[in-house]
Amino acid sequence: MADSSNHITCLSRALSQPTLKLAECNDVSPARTIPLHPCRRRMLSSCTSIEVIEPVTSYIEARVLVINTGGTIGMTLHDNGLAPQANAFVKNLRKLPFFHDEKYAQETGLFEYYGDETLVLPLSKNNKRIVYTILEYDPLLDSSNMTTEDWAKIGKDIEKNYESYDGFVILHGTDTMAYTASALSFMCEHLGKVIIVTGSQVPIYEMRNDGRDNFLGALLIAGQFVIPEVCLYFYNKLYRGNRSTKVDTGSFNAFASPNLTPLATAEVDITINWDTVWRANTTAKFQVSPELNRNVGLLRLFPGITAATVRAFLQPPMEGVVLETYGSGNAPDNRKDLLDELKEATDRGVIIMNCTQCLRGTVSASYATGTVLLDAGLLPGSDMTPEAALSKLSYVLAKKDISLDAKKKMMARNLRGEMSADLAGAKLCLRDSRFIQAIAKSLSISCKEELEAIRDALTPPLACAAAKNGDIEALEALKEMGSNLCLGDYDGRTPLHVAACEGNHKVVEYLLGLGASVYAKDRYGDTPLSNAVRFRNKEVVKLLRKTGAHFSKDELDEAGTELCSLAASADLDGLEIWSLAGADLNKPGYDGQAAIGVAQAVGNQKVVAFLVQLLSKKAKTVFGQFNEYDEDDEEENEVIKFIATPTGL
Numbered sequence: 001m002a003d004s005s006n007h008i009t010c011l012s013r014a015l016s017q018p019t020l021k022l023a024e025c026n027d028v029s030p031a032r033t034i035p036l037h038p039c040r041r042r043m044l045s046s047c048t049s050i051e052v053i054e055p056v057t058s059y060i061e062a063r064v065l066v067i068n069t070g071g072t073i074g075m076t077l078h079d080n081g082l083a084p085q086a087n088a089f090v091k092n093l094r095k096l097p098f099f100h101d102e103k104y105a106q107e108t109g110l111f112e113y114y115g116d117e118t119l120v121l122p123l124s125k126n127n128k129r130i131v132y133t134i135l136e137y138d139p140l141l142d143s144s145n146m147t148t149e150d151w152a153k154i155g156k157d158i159e160k161n162y163e164s165y166d167g168f169v170i171l172h173g174t175d176t177m178a179y180t181a182s183a184l185s186f187m188c189e190h191l192g193k194v195i196i197v198t199g200s201q202v203p204i205y206e207m208r209n210d211g212r213d214n215f216l217g218a219l220l221i222a223g224q225f226v227i228p229e230v231c232l233y234f235y236n237k238l239y240r241g242n243r244s245t246k247v248d249t250g251s252f253n254a255f256a257s258p259n260l261t262p263l264a265t266a267e268v269d270i271t272i273n274w275d276t277v278w279r280a281n282t283t284a285k286f287q288v289s290p291e292l293n294r295n296v297g298l299l300r301l302f303p304g305i306t307a308a309t310v311r312a313f314l315q316p317p318m319e320g321v322v323l324e325t326y327g328s329g330n331a332p333d334n335r336k337d338l339l340d341e342l343k344e345a346t347d348r349g350v351i352i353m354n355c356t357q358c359l360r361g362t363v364s365a366s367y368a369t370g371t372v373l374l375d376a377g378l379l380p381g382s383d384m385t386p387e388a389a390l391s392k393l394s395y396v397l398a399k400k401d402i403s404l405d406a407k408k409k410m411m412a413r414n415l416r417g418e419m420s421a422d423l424a425g426a427k428l429c430l431r432d433s434r435f436i437q438a439i440a441k442s443l444s445i446s447c448k449e450e451l452e453a454i455r456d457a458l459t460p461p462l463a464c465a466a467a468k469n470g471d472i473e474a475l476e477a478l479k480e481m482g483s484n485l486c487l488g489d490y491d492g493r494t495p496l497h498v499a500a501c502e503g504n505h506k507v508v509e510y511l512l513g514l515g516a517s518v519y520a521k522d523r524y525g526d527t528p529l530s531n532a533v534r535f536r537n538k539e540v541v542k543l544l545r546k547t548g549a550h551f552s553k554d555e556l557d558e559a560g561t562e563l564c565s566l567a568a569s570a571d572l573d574g575l576e577i578w579s580l581a582g583a584d585l586n587k588p589g590y591d592g593q594a595a596i597g598v599a600q601a602v603g604n605q606k607v608v609a610f611l612v613q614l615l616s617k618k619a620k621t622v623f624g625q626f627n628e629y630d631e632d633d634e635e636e637n638e639v640i641k642f643i644a645t646p647t648g649l
């Protein structure tokens with residue numbers, strides 16, 4: 001439906017969709033239909049040459065990737081008992097209104113845009129639409145059949161899809177769920193998004209089941225909160241994955257996290273225990289380390305265990321063992337034969353971790369029966385679960401480029417919040433804060449919960465103000481007060497958003513060092529990266545990109561139109577910053593023309609030359625990094641596509 005003037009009116013995917021009028025364009029090519037998703041509308045509205053006729057919607061979408069590996073949640077009854085049912089999950093969920101809003105999907109053309117395996121939840125309390133895509137594994141597995149290769153496959157799939165989704169849910173059997181969650185927590189290095197493993201005790205297809213609540217709860221958390229951890233969600237509680245363990249075969253309340261309070265509880269409201277959320281203090285990009293060493297094992301001490309059993313267990317190729325000891329890490333100190341076997345193995349380079357058989361508590365050297373194990377060369381495993389200790393060993397021992405000594409040091413260090421060792425004494429007492437005390441006094445408040453509520457309400461805006469002024473000392477003082485500098489204010493704006501707007505490189509670096517999330521979205525759906533781009537802060541864009549920040553799929557899809565508009569107005573600075581932020585310079589705009597085409601059409605050779613220069617710079621860095629052409633690499637393809645595109649030069 002072309003407009004009579006030199007405007008182009010684009011039809012949205014359905015008649016019920018709002019219509020866009022693209023005004024004052026340089027090109028008058030025929031009208032074409034463009035997909036018009038709500039979040040795409042928001043992007044388009046920021047483009048100077050486009051007028052959005054209908055008001056922009058007041059909600060934003062979050063995308064969650066669901067990896068269905070199997071487990072009871074999707075099982076049906078077969079001749080030999082419950083077994084996974086392939087290709088049934090999506091079909092069944094689509095019929096359940098609380099799992100899928102068909103009307104919204106049809107109106108917004110969800111399936112054409114995201115594919116058939118995609119569903120959308122009804123609007124959440126926080127005005128969010130959670131769009132989720134299900135990736136079903138073949139075959140689906142009872143989790144007793146899971147191997148380390150399956151863990152690696154999950155890890156690689158998350159890595160492959162990391163930039164396209166806000167969060168990840170892994171559907172998994174309960175039997176080995178705690179092992180998978182623990183292993184993933186180590187394999188996922190510098191994680192900035194949430195990964196939630198969940199499943200159920202009763203299949204979702206049965207009338208009375210726990211699968212619906214577990215899956216729905218996991219989706220709601222994954223779509224609404226940036227918790228940069230591998231978690232396990234079960235029976236209304238979100239646990240740190242590497243702290244959890246299966247404790248009940250017959251209850252819906254099947255998991256526990258004996259040594260760490262839950263990260264969140266889903267009662268009437270979902271309450272996140274932000275003080276407990278683990279944040280890696282790193283500025284490195286997310287990556288998955290899928291290699292795991294399989295020469296590891298769990299050995300449980302019992303009265304009367306023979307030295308021959310221990311010797312046989314510790315034989316090569318065994319490289320790492322979790323010894324499950326009594327109480328607070330004790331073993332018989334009158335069994336020289338046993339202790340000699342252990343000592344001989346550690347002398348040979350086998351790493352043996354001392355973990356307790358008790359569900360709760362830590363190993364300590366308070367008994368003579370504990371110190372003998374230290375003398376035998378065992379490493380204290382603090383309060384790690386056996387599942388966490390085993391998968392940590394498997395992960396650490398697979399590292400090729402570090403010495404045995406460095407591996408031992410890694411085992412003793414708290415890598416992903418799996419142990420409390422480094423945390424001792426780190427808790428700050430609210431009551432010690434003079435600032436909080438003064439406020440509490442004037443408000444006559446004394447109870448701890450109220451004090452914490454005041455702190456949490458006041459400190460995000462204060463931290464944002466400090467970030468605006470570049471005042472790292474003030475940020476440090478707030479941190480010492482027990483404030484979480486990663487939290488957002490009433491608009492969801494975090495100090496990192498503010499520092500990104502201000503272009504304050506030092507503050508951005510400081511906040512990233514504290515684990516501030518580059519994926520935090522404010523109420524408008526903006527990330528620190530989109531803020532840094534808007535305010536043209538080049539160095540901050542570079543730093544955020546180094547930490548793994550990226551545009552969303554919608555932002556990337558719309559980048560073409562933005563780049564064309566920048567090319568048309570000869571905005572070289574804008575073009576450079578969008579390119580630095582990861583936009584594809586070849587991406588066509590709404591009319592199928594890329595930025596370079598627009599620059600040529602308006603005869604601006606300076607812009608054409610600048611774009612060529614940007615691309616060749618990218619080519620140098622891209623091809624400098626890769627020895628061989630990788631057809632899946634987007635950056636390489638961007639450069640190749642550009643080189644292959646006739647520029648007319």
Ligand SMILES: NC(=O)C[C@H](N)C(=O)O
Binds near residue numbers: 144172176200
């Ligand atoms: N509840 C369950 O999911 C148990 C099942 N055997 C599994 O782990 O796959």
